[in-house]
Every structure is written in C-alpha cells, then in structure tokens.
Amino acid sequence: MFKNKYNKYQNLIYEIFEQFQISDQSICLITKNNQESIYIYNGLKYFFDEDSLKLFPETEVLPYDHFSSPERIIQNRFQIINEAYSSKNILITSIKNIFERYPEIEYFKSFETFKLGHKISVFNLVKVIESLDYVKKTNVEVINDYAVRGGIVDIFSPMYENPLRIEIFDDTIESIRFFDSETQLSIENIDKFFLSKGSLFSLNEQKILTFISRWRNYFINDDERYCDIFQKIKNGNIPEGIEIYLPLLFKNTVNFFELFNHHDIYSSLNLFHEIDIYDEFIKQRFNDENIDHKRPLLKPDKLYIEKDELQQILKNVKNINIKEINLQPENFDDLINLINKNSFKENLLIVTSFADQIEELCKKIHHKTQIISDFSEHNNGISLMYGEPVTPFFDERNNTYIFHKEVIDKDYSFTSSVKKDDMNIIKNNDFSLFKENDYVIHENYGLGIYSGLETVDANNTSNEYIKIIYADNENLYVPLSNINKITSYHKKNIDKGIALDSLSSTKWKQKKDRAIKRSIDHAAEILDIESRRQKSSSFSLRIDDKSLQEFNDEFPFTETHDQVVSFNSIQKDLSLIKPMNRVLCGDVGFGKTEVAMRAAYISAFSGKQVVLIVPSTILCDQHFNSFVKRFMNFPVSIKKLNRHTTLKNKKEIINDFNNHKIDILITTHIIFNNEVEFQQTGLLIIDEEHKFGIKQKNFIKDKQSNIHILYLSATPIPRTMNMVYAGLKDFSFLQTPPSNRLNIKSFLKTHTSQLLKEALVREKSRNGQCFIVQNDINKMENLKNEINQLLPEFRIGIAHGKLKKADIQKVMSSFHAGNLDGLICTTIVEMGLDIPNANTMIVINSQNFGLAQLHQLRGRVGRSERQGYCYYLVPNMDIPKLSKDRLASVIKNSKLGEGFLIAQEDLEIRGGGEMLGDKQSGHVENVGMSLYLSMLKSALDNTQESTTINDIEINFYDSAYIDNNYLPSAIERLKIYRKINKIKSSADLIDIKNNLIDRCGKMPPETKNIIENKKLEIIARSIGIKSIKSNKLNTSFLITSDFSESKFDKLISLVKSDPQKFAIDQENKFIYKLNELESITRRQKVTDFLNALL
Incomplete structure (x- = not known):
C-alpha cells in the first residue's frame, strides 16, 4: 500500500x-x-x-x-x-x-435555581442578579447584561445560548422563556433556569479593591495615573x-x-x-x-x-500508542486513483464540506457509490456525505476508512456551511431617531434641540410630550401623536456652530417655503427623467414554476427569509411589462448573488439575454466561475468579457452576444462601447453599483430603455438612496446574516510595527490568513520587506491591478489555496472576493478611504464561523474631521447587516449637496435632509395625484402614553412611539402590541389607550375621516372628501332616524352623542361604530 x-x-x-x-x-x-x-x-x-x-x-x-x-x-x-x-x-x-x-x-458554578411558581419578587430577583455582578442595561444583548421592565426581568447568563426572560406577577414566577437578543422577542418557554456569574471579569467593589491592592504591590515603580487599563x-x-x-x-x-x-x-x-x-x-x-x-x-x-x-x-x-492507518493518500486525487485501481477492499466514506460537490465527486469514482446524510446510513462499499472537517481514521468495527476531502487536500480555505433554519433576524432600525441634545427640526417651528420626554399633568390626565428647546431658551412641548413632524438634523460642518430658530420669528417659515418650492421643482425634474423609461414596455419574463423550482433546488444551502421575499418581488417585477428598477441591498455574504442568479435564470429561460456588469476583473472572474458552477446542469451559455480577454476572443464574444448565442455575459467597464447590441437583453444586473458613475449606469439604459435593471450593493450611493426615498426605485433588503457568522471586531489604531506584527501573528496562530491593504503600489515592496523582517516565516504575496493577468491569477490562486499567510493588495480585494480562511483585514492609511470602501474592505473577512478582525490604521490620530467621522461611523456600525446604515451615515457625512446636487444643497442645509426628503416625497405624491390623508387627530381627552415604569428607557419609548406613528395596518399594530407585552408584560391602561387610538386612526384613514374628538358628552368626526357617498348616506340616515343621538354640524362634522363618562367605553363604542361603516 x-x-x-x-x-x-x-x-x-x-x-x-x-x-x-x-x-x-x-x-x-x-x-x-x-x-x-x-x-x-x-x-x-x-x-x-x-x-x-x-x-x-x-x-x-x-x-x-x-x-x-x-x-x-x-x-x-x-x-x-x-x-x-x-x-x-x-x-x-x-x-x-x-x-x-x-x-x-466555584466561580463558574450555578449559584441559584429558579422554577415556574417560585415565590420571589422582582426586587429580590434583581438583588440576586446584582450579587452575581451582572450589569444593568436598557436592552439585554450580550452575556452579563440584565434589564428590568415592570414585572419582566431579562438576563443573559453564560450558562445558555440565548438570554432569559422571567415574568413575575404577584411575587410569583409565571413564565420563563428564552428570547432572541437581536429581535428582543421570545422564542421558547422553559420551566426552570440556573444563574451563575455573568462574566469572568464582571467588576464589583470588592474585586476592584483586590485589583488595586495587588496592582500596587506588584507594580511598585509604575505610575498608575498614566495606565489606561x-x-x-x-x-x-x-x-x-x-x-x-x-x-x-x-x-x-x-x-x-x-x-x-x-x-x-x-x-x-x-x-x-x-x-x-x-x-x-x-x-x-x-x-x-x-x-x-x-x-x-x-x-x-x-x-x-x-x-x-x-x-x-x-x-x-x-x-496513546497509535498505529498509522494503512491507507495514506497524498491528496484526494491519489485517493481516487487508489479506489479506481481496486487497490484495497475496505469500505470507504468520503466527506466534504461542500454539499454541492458530492455529485461531481461521485462521477470521478468508477464504482458504485451511495450518497448518505448520516454516518449511520453507511453500509458496505463507498459512500459520500456532507460533513465537517475531520482527521482521516479507520473504523475497525465496520472496516471503514473515513476521509475528508478538503483535509487531505490541505485546502484550509473551506468553512463549514451547515443548512439551518432561517433565523429571520429583523432589525428595526430607525434611521432618523434622535437622542437627547441632538439637533432636530420641527416641521412647523424649525431647528431646536431635543431635550427628552416629559410627562405633563393637565385636566386630570397625564401625557408624555417631546420637549424641544429653541432660541432664547423657549420651550416647545410636542404631543407624541405629532412625532412624525420631528426629524433629526445633520450638517456637514456642524462643528462650526448652528443658530437655533425662534418660536417668535417668521424666518423658519420663509426657509421652509423656499425649500418646498424647490422640492416641487426637483420632483418635476425627477419624474421627467424617469417617465420616459416608465412609459416604455419591457419584456415580460416568465417561466413555468417547475423549471424554476429545479434551479432553486440545486442551491446547496437554505434560503433565508429575506432572500425568498426579495426574489419573489424581483420575479413579480420581471413578469410585468413595466421595466424593473430595483435595488437589492445586503451586506457581503448575505446572498445577493444567489438572488441575482435566479433572476438571470428567469431571463435566460424566457429567451432574453442577461448582462452582469462588475467593477473589477477579479470580481468578473469570480462571478464567472460562480455562475458556471451554479448553472452547470442547465443549458445556458455563459461568457465573460474584461480587459484580460484577448482581442480575438473579445471580437468573437461580442459577435456571439450580438447574434444571441450567449445567454449570460459577465463583464466590466469594457462593455461600455458601441460594438455591443442590447436589443435582446432582458435583464441588466449592476453589481457593486456604487462603483459606477451615472453615465456608465445609464449607457445600456439609454440604448435599451425598456430593460429590466437590478442593482446590487452593500452600501448604495447617495443618489440611489435618493431615488429609493423618492419612490422611483424599488428596494429589497437582505438583513439575515449567514448561519454562525460573528460580528467583525473593528479597531482604529495608530500604525506601528509591533501592532502590525501582533495582528499577523494572531491570525497565523489559528491557521488563518490576512489581507493587508496598501493602496500605494510604490510602497508595497517596502511593506513586504518590513513584514519579512518582523516575521521571517510569514508567507506574503502582492496583488494589484497593474500586474499581468497571469501574475494576478497565480498569487490569488496561491492565497486562496492557503499557500500564503498574507496578501498585500490594493482595493481590488474590496469587491466580491470570497476567501473564508482570511479573517484579518489591515487597512493602511485608512483615513484616505471612503465610507463605503471601509465597509466593503471589512466585509472581506469574517465570512466563516471564526471571529473576524479589521484594523483601520492611521499614521497618527491627528487626521481631518471628515476622515474621523467616516472611521467613527464604520466602527460604530460594525454589526452584521449594517451596510445600509453605513449608506445612511454616508448621506449625513457628505451633506445634502452631494446627495441631491448643487441646486438642492442650500435648501437641504436650511431644513435638514430628513425634512427635505419628506417634502420631496410629498411633492412627488402630489404630482402623481396621491390623495393620502397625512395627519389624523384622535383625542379622547384621557391619558395615553407609555409609562416609564412599564418601559423605563426614554429612547426605547421614543422608538415605540415612532413605530406606532408609522404603522399603516392593523396587523402591524397587533405585532407591536404583542411585542410590547412580550418585552414588558401586561399593558397598563394608558399604554392600551395609545394602541386603541392607533387602531381608530387606521380605520379612520381607510374611510376618509380626518379627526375623532371624544369627550364625556359628544364624539365628533371630521369627514373629508375621501369619505364615500354610500357611507355618507348611512350617516344621513342615522341623523334622520335618531336626531337625539346623531347630528351633522355646519363644519361638516358628524356628532355622536354618547353621553359616556368612561373613555374606555367610548373608545369601544366608537370602534364598533366605525367598523359598522366599513
């Protein structure tokens, strides 16, 4: 052997x-x-x-x-x-x-056990928790956190994978459940839980005193005043x-x-x-x-x-004295040769970390094989299955060798990719939420400073108001029902000082009126640009469900909920004759490419060509390989065209494309020429859309105005975001991260040789690889020499766009195969490269990079189950404020899926001029970006004859607010108020109600009133009622022109049949004479009355 x-x-x-x-x-x-x-x-x-x-x-x-x-x-x-x-x-x-x-x-052991029915008060449970040194937070997100909201106690013990939610009523534990730290919603009920210490390093007074005493005894000659730790x-x-x-x-x-x-x-x-x-x-x-x-x-x-x-x-x-196994293949190909030569008679199980490779591996073996899903299914002969990496061994019980393909090939670039149920992570980010002391704009009063929430007692009722401070310390108290009139304010050079508006001046009204006029002109310009495209008829791309299902079934992983929803929207768009114009936003590794492949499949099998444009040759090669592999079992012609394509092949590919012999063309900027014809192109996909200029993106659209367009991006550019906000581009968002992915740890550090060495050693010590981004090609060799001096055994390569095609391919292949420990490169690595074993990113001179670039570079690491690290290095901390803001933003938004937040921050940091053009920049700065976008949306709605009723007043003259004992955090209450304000459907309102009960327990009456008021607002909006005001004698309904004639006839009938109970006054208000003291009863009667009108 x-x-x-x-x-x-x-x-x-x-x-x-x-x-x-x-x-x-x-x-x-x-x-x-x-x-x-x-x-x-x-x-x-x-x-x-x-x-x-x-x-x-x-x-x-x-x-x-x-x-x-x-x-x-x-x-x-x-x-x-x-x-x-x-x-x-x-x-x-x-x-x-x-x-x-x-x-x-003893430090690790559980200290307390609690069961359902256990007698304990919230106060005493919190005493136990605090004795174990847990830290009180608004929301429980990481281990060692705890939070209290009324009768609900949340705690994240390291004993469990998920945090716990304990609900106590009448000093008795009524419910114990796990909840999701991302959504904050319950996921599983249990009947008991254990409590241990929350962390190795949770600090209490005694531990701090112990530390100080021992420090001073050990470090006698060190000055503690200068030691940050x-x-x-x-x-x-x-x-x-x-x-x-x-x-x-x-x-x-x-x-x-x-x-x-x-x-x-x-x-x-x-x-x-x-x-x-x-x-x-x-x-x-x-x-x-x-x-x-x-x-x-x-x-x-x-x-x-x-x-x-x-x-x-x-x-x-x-x-353990261990025998070597008899079978010792050099690599997987050697193993296949031994099998095919009948060189041994034992049974064999071949395992791979890539489920999509199994059928291909079967074809290489010239003997009967079986594909199994579990080791227990293996009998005699040769079996193949998906599985995690394992050292080769021989199972003497059933005479079977077990070999893992990637392990014996020493291919360390693989990662486990287990199929799992969708985690359905929903991040309810509110992009315009403001914090205390933030600048805000009130639609009617202008620029002020948000000063928090304040409860005001008046006329035997209590309600919470938003307090805003204006010039000369004037205060404005805004009802929470008007929270939609307040937006956050951002300015490019906010550190230069801002003059607050005055409640007694008309200057704000003048600025606002000018901005409204400009937004109307702007809306007309936008609509004029898009109307020509929208009036054209595109190809209706449809295929039968069975064919599409066959393609979908070959996807080796489980689709996330977001992928399914996004693709369903795209499929519907493609089936219409109106050209699709959709942005698919999602962080790197979240599955944008698979969604794009399914869209391409529909177009190709509808007889129409697909053009996928990418910004780099490396990404073009990678997408080409991915598409060829994914479409391997389907009759689809796929070609690539980039600067490395020879002149002869280029002419041949263009000729084949023009003659409809190519179904999917994957290309770069080289496509922007007049040789290519797009008459039969049904779908244009633009990947990394933020890398292309407006003229480039419009090049094909101008030649073929009725083409379906899908934009892919982790961080859409400001202009694209503007179009999305304006409703002229549809938007899909992939929020669910891949299974077992970890947030990348991001750091801003001063560049030193010791720090560089430490980062490289850390990654190499766990058999990982590093990217080192140096955008100055002339300094790459010096950097390589520095690393070689620091770490002589560290294997390092160099890659940049000016290298020959063969040289780039050689170094990238070597890095992908794990033969290099690190790669010094330019930002060519930013776009689409997928090397799961590379989990450290070092960005030299990060102050010179844009926000989207910083985020995209970070996305190249942390693509497996390992912890990813990203170091943004600067020569010193004395860098321009704009660079500081960018770096602060990218570090702040470091959670998985926050590329969209990065795009939001980009809007704020760049300022309105870059987003909307010079004509709008002054108006945006005067009224704030959020309010200007709202004005623009309103102008577009009016231009397109939208008749939505914006503000509806519901007032029962009683207390309607979220009590701070029920939800103590002011910012959390503000988030809930905003969510309730934005809700348009009863189903969404029920979700918020259930979520509040889950997180905070049984609702107090004043919080119930908010929910009931919103329920009435939704009904009122749907039938054309502008306001409902209800006191103990009468309830009035202000009717608008949207109120249907048939419903109005019903009201007239009621007035005629019972004038003692119903009336219509001169202001067109319908009066319902309830004569009821209790507002709860009035609400119910009003709700029943409106439901009867529906």
Missing part, C-alpha cells in the same frame, strides 16, 4: 473511542492546537452524541494581547465547566489552554485585554487540571516538547510587548502556569 511520508495519518480517533469504552473515568485529551481539537471532536461525533463530547475552546487571543476573547468563547467555557461532572465524557483541549490560569471552579478597572469599566491582569482580580487561581480533576489525562503528543515550544512563545510575546510603561505586564510566571509545574502534573499522563 502506498504510504505518504508527509501525512502519516494515525488512527487517533478510533483509539480514543476504544479507550473511552474501557475507561471508568472521563477522559481529557490534550492536542497540539485548536484546529486539531476541532478535527478530533468532529471525528468522535461519528461514535458519540454531542452530550458525551466537550471541546474546550482556545481564547483566540495571543499571550499579552491587547484584545479580549470573543464572548462566545467565555460562554462555551462556562457551559463546559458546569457540565463536565454531570456524566462521563471526553474533554478535548489544547496545549495553549493548559498554560492558562483560571478562577476557582488601571484607570478603567478602578472606575468599574471592563477594558479590552483585561485578561492580562487576571491573577490580580481573583484571590486565588487554579490550573486547568484542578478544574477537571475527575478526568484521566491522555495525549498522543510529545507533551514536554510541545510545552517547551509554547513556553518559549509566551516569553517571546512578553519581551515583544513589555515596551510600554503605560501598560506594565505581569511576568510569565505570574500570568501563566510555569513549565516545570505543568511537566510535574503531566508526568503520569497516559500516552
């Missing part, structure tokens, strides 16, 4: 399985690193259920790091330590973990990188084996050798980092377990 001297695959997984079977104790297996731990863990899942397996994760930070471990790591560790003694198990850990110091095991901890704040002072925060610490003292220790390594290596690495890191007097470091023997102590503990470790 052929043996590969480089691989020497050992049958470790099966040996561990056998050892566990005969052992009475739990087993702790020590591995070389986290990746080996994961591979072994995945392999053992073929023999055990996951309850019997514990993978103790590494922290993903370096010794003496400036950053903290991702919270999911802390969460996993808490759970494992708590579960480790519950039953016999296999614990898998690495060399790195056994060097760490830990708090004593010391000052933060002293003031009760948890800084990044607090882990380097862990021994100073706890009275006692223990080693790893004291945490798991019931486990027998096993390893197949030369442990003493591996311990020597990591011990040297810790010392090297200490020497590298111990250069900043403002960040003094504990010596290695204080922060870590000493080498001698570890060797003493491990002298009785049980070594």
Whole structure:
C-alpha cells in the first residue's frame, strides 16, 4: 500500500473511542492546537452524541494581547465547566489552554435555581442578579447584561445560548422563556433556569479593591495615573485585554487540571516538547510587548502556569500508542486513483464540506457509490456525505476508512456551511431617531434641540410630550401623536456652530417655503427623467414554476427569509411589462448573488439575454466561475468579457452576444462601447453599483430603455438612496446574516510595527490568513520587506491591478489555496472576493478611504464561523474631521447587516449637496435632509395625484402614553412611539402590541389607550375621516372628501332616524352623542361604530 511520508495519518480517533469504552473515568485529551481539537471532536461525533463530547475552546487571543476573547468563547467555557461532572465524557483541549490560569471552579458554578411558581419578587430577583455582578442595561444583548421592565426581568447568563426572560406577577414566577437578543422577542418557554456569574471579569467593589491592592504591590515603580487599563478597572469599566491582569482580580487561581480533576489525562503528543515550544512563545510575546510603561505586564510566571509545574502534573499522563492507518493518500486525487485501481477492499466514506460537490465527486469514482446524510446510513462499499472537517481514521468495527476531502487536500480555505433554519433576524432600525441634545427640526417651528420626554399633568390626565428647546431658551412641548413632524438634523460642518430658530420669528417659515418650492421643482425634474423609461414596455419574463423550482433546488444551502421575499418581488417585477428598477441591498455574504442568479435564470429561460456588469476583473472572474458552477446542469451559455480577454476572443464574444448565442455575459467597464447590441437583453444586473458613475449606469439604459435593471450593493450611493426615498426605485433588503457568522471586531489604531506584527501573528496562530491593504503600489515592496523582517516565516504575496493577468491569477490562486499567510493588495480585494480562511483585514492609511470602501474592505473577512478582525490604521490620530467621522461611523456600525446604515451615515457625512446636487444643497442645509426628503416625497405624491390623508387627530381627552415604569428607557419609548406613528395596518399594530407585552408584560391602561387610538386612526384613514374628538358628552368626526357617498348616506340616515343621538354640524362634522363618562367605553363604542361603516 502506498504510504505518504508527509501525512502519516494515525488512527487517533478510533483509539480514543476504544479507550473511552474501557475507561471508568472521563477522559481529557490534550492536542497540539485548536484546529486539531476541532478535527478530533468532529471525528468522535461519528461514535458519540454531542452530550458525551466537550471541546474546550482556545481564547483566540495571543499571550499579552491587547484584545479580549470573543464572548462566545467565555460562554462555551462556562457551559463546559458546569457540565463536565454531570456524566462521563471526553474533554478535548489544547496545549495553549493548559498554560492558562483560571478562577476557582466555584466561580463558574450555578449559584441559584429558579422554577415556574417560585415565590420571589422582582426586587429580590434583581438583588440576586446584582450579587452575581451582572450589569444593568436598557436592552439585554450580550452575556452579563440584565434589564428590568415592570414585572419582566431579562438576563443573559453564560450558562445558555440565548438570554432569559422571567415574568413575575404577584411575587410569583409565571413564565420563563428564552428570547432572541437581536429581535428582543421570545422564542421558547422553559420551566426552570440556573444563574451563575455573568462574566469572568464582571467588576464589583470588592474585586476592584483586590485589583488595586495587588496592582500596587506588584507594580511598585509604575505610575498608575498614566495606565489606561488601571484607570478603567478602578472606575468599574471592563477594558479590552483585561485578561492580562487576571491573577490580580481573583484571590486565588487554579490550573486547568484542578478544574477537571475527575478526568484521566491522555495525549498522543510529545507533551514536554510541545510545552517547551509554547513556553518559549509566551516569553517571546512578553519581551515583544513589555515596551510600554503605560501598560506594565505581569511576568510569565505570574500570568501563566510555569513549565516545570505543568511537566510535574503531566508526568503520569497516559500516552496513546497509535498505529498509522494503512491507507495514506497524498491528496484526494491519489485517493481516487487508489479506489479506481481496486487497490484495497475496505469500505470507504468520503466527506466534504461542500454539499454541492458530492455529485461531481461521485462521477470521478468508477464504482458504485451511495450518497448518505448520516454516518449511520453507511453500509458496505463507498459512500459520500456532507460533513465537517475531520482527521482521516479507520473504523475497525465496520472496516471503514473515513476521509475528508478538503483535509487531505490541505485546502484550509473551506468553512463549514451547515443548512439551518432561517433565523429571520429583523432589525428595526430607525434611521432618523434622535437622542437627547441632538439637533432636530420641527416641521412647523424649525431647528431646536431635543431635550427628552416629559410627562405633563393637565385636566386630570397625564401625557408624555417631546420637549424641544429653541432660541432664547423657549420651550416647545410636542404631543407624541405629532412625532412624525420631528426629524433629526445633520450638517456637514456642524462643528462650526448652528443658530437655533425662534418660536417668535417668521424666518423658519420663509426657509421652509423656499425649500418646498424647490422640492416641487426637483420632483418635476425627477419624474421627467424617469417617465420616459416608465412609459416604455419591457419584456415580460416568465417561466413555468417547475423549471424554476429545479434551479432553486440545486442551491446547496437554505434560503433565508429575506432572500425568498426579495426574489419573489424581483420575479413579480420581471413578469410585468413595466421595466424593473430595483435595488437589492445586503451586506457581503448575505446572498445577493444567489438572488441575482435566479433572476438571470428567469431571463435566460424566457429567451432574453442577461448582462452582469462588475467593477473589477477579479470580481468578473469570480462571478464567472460562480455562475458556471451554479448553472452547470442547465443549458445556458455563459461568457465573460474584461480587459484580460484577448482581442480575438473579445471580437468573437461580442459577435456571439450580438447574434444571441450567449445567454449570460459577465463583464466590466469594457462593455461600455458601441460594438455591443442590447436589443435582446432582458435583464441588466449592476453589481457593486456604487462603483459606477451615472453615465456608465445609464449607457445600456439609454440604448435599451425598456430593460429590466437590478442593482446590487452593500452600501448604495447617495443618489440611489435618493431615488429609493423618492419612490422611483424599488428596494429589497437582505438583513439575515449567514448561519454562525460573528460580528467583525473593528479597531482604529495608530500604525506601528509591533501592532502590525501582533495582528499577523494572531491570525497565523489559528491557521488563518490576512489581507493587508496598501493602496500605494510604490510602497508595497517596502511593506513586504518590513513584514519579512518582523516575521521571517510569514508567507506574503502582492496583488494589484497593474500586474499581468497571469501574475494576478497565480498569487490569488496561491492565497486562496492557503499557500500564503498574507496578501498585500490594493482595493481590488474590496469587491466580491470570497476567501473564508482570511479573517484579518489591515487597512493602511485608512483615513484616505471612503465610507463605503471601509465597509466593503471589512466585509472581506469574517465570512466563516471564526471571529473576524479589521484594523483601520492611521499614521497618527491627528487626521481631518471628515476622515474621523467616516472611521467613527464604520466602527460604530460594525454589526452584521449594517451596510445600509453605513449608506445612511454616508448621506449625513457628505451633506445634502452631494446627495441631491448643487441646486438642492442650500435648501437641504436650511431644513435638514430628513425634512427635505419628506417634502420631496410629498411633492412627488402630489404630482402623481396621491390623495393620502397625512395627519389624523384622535383625542379622547384621557391619558395615553407609555409609562416609564412599564418601559423605563426614554429612547426605547421614543422608538415605540415612532413605530406606532408609522404603522399603516392593523396587523402591524397587533405585532407591536404583542411585542410590547412580550418585552414588558401586561399593558397598563394608558399604554392600551395609545394602541386603541392607533387602531381608530387606521380605520379612520381607510374611510376618509380626518379627526375623532371624544369627550364625556359628544364624539365628533371630521369627514373629508375621501369619505364615500354610500357611507355618507348611512350617516344621513342615522341623523334622520335618531336626531337625539346623531347630528351633522355646519363644519361638516358628524356628532355622536354618547353621553359616556368612561373613555374606555367610548373608545369601544366608537370602534364598533366605525367598523359598522366599513
């Protein structure tokens, strides 16, 4: 049998399985690193259920790091330590973990258990929570948070994957449920919960005093006044990188084996050798980092377990003597050759991380194969299945070899891509929400300062108002029903000072009137531009559902809800003769390309051509490969055209396209010429639309005005956003991130060699890769030399647009295959590259990049289940304010799916002139962007003869507000008021009502009144009623011209039949003489009355 001297695959997984079977104790297996731990863990899942397996994760930070471990790591560790003694198990850990110091095991254990029916008040439960050092927040989003709203207590314990919501009534726990930290909505009921400490580093007074005392005893000669971390901890704040002072925060610490003292220790390594290596690495890191007097470091023997102590503990470790497996292929192709030559008779299971490759792999094997979904389905012969990466092993029980394709190919660029149910994450972002002391514009009174919410008592009722301060400290109290009249105000040079408007002056009215006049002219200009296109008839693109379903079924993942909704909208657009004009917005990796492919499928199978335009040659190549692979089983001709296409091939491709021999053409700016004919083009897709100018985007549209157009972007440009706001472009939004993706940690840092080295080492230590963006091509070689001097073994390549096609392809292929640790590149990497193993992005001179570029670059990393890091480096912090604003914005909006928020910030930072053109810039600055857009929308509606009733007044002269005891956070109340104000349907109102009850508990009467008022407003709007005013004697209805003749006849009949109860006055108001003191009863009677009119 052929043996590969480089691989020497050992049958470790099966040996561990056998050892566990005969052992009475739990087993702790020590591995070389986290990746080996994961591979072994995945392999053992073929023999055990996951309850019997514990993978103790590494922290993903370096010794003496400036950053903290991702919270999911802390969460996993808490759970494992708590579960480790519950039953016999296999614990898998690495060399790195056994060097760490830990708090004593009691710190991790659950302190309290609570069940349904447990007698406890909210006050006492909060006392327990605070005794465990949880931190009070408005909303619970991360571990160690808790929040209280009336009888509801939310808490995120590291013991659980999701936060808990406990509902207490009459000092009894009535409900316990998990909720989604993104949507804040409940997802699952449970009957009991456990509480442990919320975090390793939650701070209380005693812990802070312990830290201060130990710090001063250890760092006798260091001035604590200049140490940022010391000052933060002293003031009760948890800084990044607090882990380097862990021994100073706890009275006692223990080693790893004291945490798991019931486990027998096993390893197949030369442990003493591996311990020597990591011990040297810790010392090297200490020497590298111990250069900043403002960040003094504990010596290695204080922060870590000493080498001698570890060797003493491990002298009785049980070594696993492992045999090599007989089959040792060099790579996957070698394995296929051995199979096809009948070189062995054993059974074989081939596993791959790419579900869409399985059928192709079957075709390479010249023997009967079966595709299975679970190891238990494997019998004799050769089977293939989708699965996570695993080290090759031999299962002696059923004479079967298990090989994972990407592992034996050493293709580390793959990532697990498990099909999961849609998480349906809905982020209810309010882009124009304002905070206290923000500048705001009131539609009728102008520019003031928002001063918060204030409850005002008058006429035996209480209501909450928005307080705005104007010039000369004049105050305006705005009813919450008029919240739609208030918009946030942003100005490009806001730091130069702003003059507030005066409530006693007419200057605001003059500015507003000029802006309204300009918005009307602007609306006419926009409509004139688009009307020509809208009047033309496009191709109606339709195919039968069965054909489309066949294509959709080949998608190897589960579509998210957003993808389905967006595609359904696009499919409907394509079926109409009105040309589609739609923007599909979604962050990188959220599935825009798949939606575009389905649209292309419809066009191609409707007999019409598709043109996909991308801004770079690299992205063109990548899209071409993706499309060819996706359409592999369908009769579709796909070609690419870019600057690397030879002149001969270019002429041939253009000729074939003009003669309709090409169904889908993927191309770059090269398409903008007069040689290409678009008469049979049904669909134009523009990817990364923010990279193209107006003339370029209009080039094909001008030649073929009736073409369907789909724009793809993570950060739409201001002009596109303007068209969306104006209603002239349709908009679809992909908000749901891929399964298991983590938010990327983003940092603004001063560029130093030590920081660069640290970032590169951190990524390399977890077998990952790095992008280093240097946009100055002339400085790339110097940067490469600097990195080579810092890290001689770090494999680095260079890529930029001026290289030859073959050179770019060579370096990109090498990087994609994992043969390079880092890639120095220009912003060519910004667009569409997908390398899941690259999870660190370093942007040199980030102050010179635009906001969309900064976001797009960050999107190139964190595309797998690993934590992604993005470093925005600047030469120093003395950079222009506009650059500071951009960088602050991109760091603030760092959650998954926030590309659209980046676009919003772009509008505000750039100012109105860049968005709407010079003609509008002055008017936008005078009235604010939000109000100007509202004026523009109103002007467009009026031009298009919209008859929507805008303001409807509902007043029952009673209290109608959200009590601060029910929802304590003023900003959260403001969000709810805004949502209620924007609602147009009863179904949406029911959702808000249910969400409020879920989050805050049973509604008090005054909050119910808001919901009931809105319900009446929705009905009133639908039938043409402008206002409803109800006191204890009469209820009046102001009727508009939209009120139908048949309904008016009903009112006349009521007046005639019962004039003592009904009347119509001279102001065209219908009077309902209820003579009812209780407003709750009046509301119900008015609701019943209006429903009878419907």
